[in-house]
Amino acid sequence: MNRLKAIADGQTFESVIHQEVLDRDPVVSIRDFSLFYNRKQALYNITMPVAKGMVTALVGPSGCGKSTLLRSVNRMNDLIESVRIEGDMVLNGESIFAPSVDVIALRKRMGMVFQKPNPFPMSIFENVVYPLRIDGERDKTILMQVCEQSLRGAALWEEVKDRLSESGLSLSGGQQQRLCIARAIASDPEVLLLDEPCSALDPIATGKIEDLIDRLRGEYSILIVTHNMQQASRISDHTAFMYLGRLVEMAETSTIFTRPRLSETEDYVTGRFG
C-alpha cells in the first residue's frame, strides 16, 4: 500500500511493465503521455504499448483516468476546450498528436464504443454504414456488403437481417451496443476502443458482448476499459492497472491476476481495495 500512498502524495513513481508485454508488436504506443484539465493533471507520464491483434484491458478504481486515456487515443478529448496534453502516442508508427495530424482522418482509423449504447436516430442499415456515408460512399452494393460483414462481425446479422430499415433505436439495449460495435468495425479500424461497453447492460447481453470480443480477438486490436475484474480476466490478453492517473503495473492478464510483481496490484485485483 505504500506505493499507492506515495502516488496519492504526488511522488514520482515508476510503472512496472512486464517484459512479455513489451515483446509484443504494438499497434498503439503511448509515450510519456500526460494530460491536464486546465491546471489539474489527470494523467501522469504514462508509457505503455497496446499489442496488435490482442485485447488489452485497462482496470483501476473510478477516477483513475482509464477512460481519459482511452479517449486520448482517438483524440476525443480535443472536443473539451480546457484539455492540454504533453507527450505523444503512436499509431502503427505514425504520431497521433503531431501538429500536422488530421484528426478526422485519424479517427477514421479507429473505432470506438461508449458506455451507453448510442445508436443514431436512423435505420439499422444507416447506422452501420455511417462511417462510409461520411466518406461519401454511395454505391449500394458496397454499402450492403459492408453492412452485412459488420453485422456478422458483431454477431447481430441473424437477429436484424429482416429489419435493416427499422430504426436503430427499436433494438434492445444489448443489440444496440452490438450495433455500435458493428458501426465501429465498419470502417475496418486499426484499433478498437471500448469504453466500459457492458456497464449499461444486463448479464445476458454482457455475456454476448464478451463472446463477441472473444471472437474479434486476433482480427482486431482492442483496448477496453472495464471496472469488472472478472470481465478483464475472462476476455483480455493484457491487463494494465491504473491508479490516480498513473500506470501501476501492466502484464499478461494471467500474470496480473495470479502473480503480479506489486502487492498493490494483487490487493486491487483480489478486491481488497478499490
Place this chain on the structure above:
Amino acid sequence: MVWLSGGMFAIACLMIVSLLAFVLWQGLWTLWPRTYSIYGRKDGTLVGGELYAKASLEGQETLYLRTGNYDVSNQHFAYVSSSELVEQSGWLAPDLWLVERKEWGNLYGFPKQLSWAQASPEDFVRLVQEGMRQTAKIDRELGEAKNELKRIDHNIAEARLGIRRVELAERIDLQKAAETGSLEGLSPSARDAVSKLVLRNRQADEMMVEINDRIARLEAQRAERTVVFELPILDPLGTITADWTDLSAGRLRDPNGLAELLGGGEDSSGLSFSAEPMGDAGLSDPGVEDQRLVCKVTIPGEPTRRLMIRRLEDGRSSVEAFREHSILLADMVRFFPTNRLGIFQRLGVYASRWWEFLSGDPREAGMEGGFFPAIWGTVVMTIVMSLAVMPFGVLAALYMREYAKSGWLLSVIRISINNLAGVPSIVYGVFGLSFFCYIVGGYIDGGPIKAGFEPWPSAAWFSALGGLAIVGLIAFAVSIFSGQAEARRSPMRTVLRWSAGLLWLLTLGLIVWLLVKSPHFHGFYEAQLPNPTFGKGCLLWAALTLSLLTLPVVIVATEEALSAVPNSLREGSYACGAGKWQTIHRIVLPYARPGIITGFILAMARGAGEVAPMMLVGAIPLATELPLDGEFPFLHGSRSFMHLGFQIYSLGFQSQNSEAAKPMVFTATLLLLSIVTVLNQTAIWLRASLRKRFQTSQF
C-alpha cells in the same frame, strides 16, 4: 392552500372557456339566416328587423334589431324599447324576402314587380334566379372590359416610365417629344422610348373607343332590369270610412273610398281586397289604437299592393302604403324568403354564406361578403415571414449552441435575445416603418438621397472603396492564419481570433457605409418617383418586421432542441471520423428537427396573429390587388395587403359604421382563432409524432 390554488385554476379555466364560447357563439351565429319580424310602434309606424339580441336597459326590455334597408332608413341596426311596441311578438310575414346586395347591405321587403316580365308572385323566384344568371354574365363581361382598360392604362404607364428612365439616364427632357411624337435629334434609346409611347397611345385610342362603347352598352343592360320591393316603412295615403268588423273579416270587396285613395278613381269594380291581421294580437286587443290590418289590394292590370289600415278613434280608418323601392337586379347577390325557410334551406343559406365569407371579395367596405383577400394576405405574409425567419433563426441558434465558445459574451447575447421576445410588438412596427420602409425602401427606390443620406463625392468614395478592399484582405488573411494549427497552439490565439472577428465586422460596416454613401446609385425605381414602390408599408417589409419579432421564438426553440440532443450521439459521430458539419447535419439536426419545427410553427402562429406592427408596415383595410396572384412576377413584395387581425381592428373600430360591422368582427375573430389553433395543433401533433419516431425503446 389546495382550495386557493384549485379555485384559481377553476377561474382560469372558466375565463378561457367563456372567451372561447363567446367568440364561437358570436362567430358562428352571425352568418345564420334569422327570421325578420315586423313590429308596430304605438306612434303608428312600423319597425322590422332580425332580432340579434334582447337586453334589459334601465328596467326596460330593449330589442336589438338588424333593420337593413340602409339606403332608405339610414340605419343598419336599431335599438327598440319594448314599451314603444304595440305587441311583443312581431309579425313574421311569410312572403318577405331577404335580399343581399352588392351595395347598401341587406334589403328586407316584399317583392312587388319585375321590370322585365309580367308575372304572378309565384313565378318571381324562378324569374329572378334566371335574371341573376344573366346579369352575372353581364357583370363578368363588364369586369373583363374594365380589366382591358386597366391593361391599356398599364401599358401606357409603362411606356411613360420607359421615357422617364431615358430622361434620367441621359439627362434630357423628352416632354415635348412625347407630346408631339417627333423623333428628330434624339438618341436611339430615346427614339425607341418615344416611339413606343406613341404606338401605345395610338393603340389605346383605337381600342378605348370600342371598349368604352362596350362598357356603356353593358352598363345600360345592367341597369335595364330592376325589381320593385315594398319595404316595411309606411307612407300615409289618407282615411276611409268603413265598418271595422267587415273590414277585418275581409268581407268588404271594396272599402269606401279606397279606390280613390289608390288613384283609381270612383270606379272600384274589379278591385280585389284581402286582409290579414298583423301579429297575434292584431284583433284581439281591445284598445282602439292597436287595431291594424295589412291588406293586399289588386287592381286589374297592376301588381298587387300592400296597405296598412289602422282603426282610428272616430270610427274612421287611416290607410298607409308600404313604401316602394326599386333596386337593380344586378346588385342582388342572394335572396330568399327568410321567414319561410325550413331548417335544411336555412343550413343551405348558412353554408353558402360561409363559403362566400371564406372565398369571396369584400362588399360594403368589408362589412359584408368575403374575407378572402384578408385570409390570403395573412397566409402569404406568414409564409414570406417564415421563409425569412427560418434560416436566420436556425443558423444563429446553431452557431450559439454548436460553434460558439461559451462565455460571458454568449450569455449576454442569449439574455438579450430572450428579452427581445418580450419587447412590445408596436416597437417592432415603429422600427419596421422607420428602418425598412423609409430607409431601406427609400434606398431601393431612389438611392442614398431618397433614404436621407448625403453621398460622398466620387473621388472620396472610390478611395474609400480601395480602403475597404485592403481591410477585407487583411481580415481574410488574419482569419486564415488564425485557423492554422500553429496559430491555434500559440498563446496569441485568442488575440488572433478576436482581431479576425473585429476585422470582419469592420469590413461589413464599411460595406454598408459605402453603400449608404454611394454617389453612383440612384435607386431601382427612380423613374416611378415620387410614388414610392418599396418606400412605404408593403408585404416585404411587413414580413421582415414580423420575422424580427418572431426571431427570438425561433432561436430559443432551436437552441432548446439542439441542447436536447444527447452528447453521446455527437461523440459517437465524431468517433466515426465525422467532421463538425457532418455531425451537425447528419445527426444533430435530424434529431433536433421536431423541436425546431415546433418552435417554427409557434413563431408562425405568433406572427399570424400579430396586429400592432401590421398597422404601420403594410396592412390596409381594403386592397384591390392580392400580394400573390397569377400575374408576373407572382409574388408582389411591394404591394400593400389585407390582414385578418388588422381587419378585425379596422372593421370594429375604424369603419364608418362599426356597430353594423360588429357581427363580422366576431366572425373574423373566429377565423383568426381557428387559423392560429390549427397551426398550434399542427405543431403539437408534429412534435409528438416525430418524438415517437426517434425515441422508441430508449432504455
